[in-house]
Amino acid sequence: MENKLCIGQTPFPYIIKDINSYKLGRKELDLAEKEMPGLMSIRNEYADKKPLSGIRLTGSLHMTIQTACLIETLVELGASLRWCSCNIFSTQVCLRSFI
Numbered sequence: 001m002e003n004k005l006c007i008g009q010t011p012f013p014y015i016i017k018d019i020n021s022y023k024l025g026r027k028e029l030d031l032a033e034k035e036m037p038g039l040m041s042i043r044n045e046y047a048d049k050k051p052l053s054g055i056r057l058t059g060s061l062h063m064t065i066q067t068a069c070l071i072e073t074l075v076e077l078g079a080s081l082r083w084c085s086c087n088i089f090s091t092q093v094c095l096r097s098f099i
Helices: 019-034 037-046 065-076
Strands: 004-007 010-013 056-061 080-085
Touching: 019 037, 019 065, 037 065, 056 065, 065 080
Parallel strands: 056 080
Antiparallel strands: 004 010
């Protein structure tokens, strides 16, 4: 059985142990966005223009709340994105059910 999670208009496959933790992850992400004004400025300025439209990116990095902010920004800018954690032991708990 294939599950789908929609971010914007694009469906992504996912496997989530506890979907109810989503709200905590979103709250943590909202807080982190306030601490990353440069990234949020880029997102706000270029989101409508979609400068990364047609670009396909694959990434592997420690899955932290800051990485989640980067991922959402890349998607908002139009990139088609697939991501995996480079170290399952460094994944922050609040993200396990959010990303």
